[in-house]
Amino acid sequence: MSIKRExxxxxxxxxxxxxxxxxxxxxxxMRGLPENTYCRDCTKEYFKLLxxxxxxx
Numbered sequence: 001m002s003i004k005r006e007x008x009x010x011x012x013x014x015x016x017x018x019x020x021x022x023x024x025x026x027x028x029x030m031r032g033l034p035e036n037t038y039c040r041d042c043t044k045e046y047f048k049l050l051x052x053x054x055x056x057x
Contacts, residue, residue: 017037018037019039020037021042022039022042024039024041028040028050030052031052
């Protein structure tokens, strides 16, 4: 595997955020607080009003 491809793969891994509750891959963050990220299951469990959250890109 070329070094350039290997570095690209590691960058993608670092870009993926994890849920602050269960450490799964995050899909949502709190509006205005991008470091507070949550997976889909924790979002459904802890937040009744999804308007407080934004979907991660």
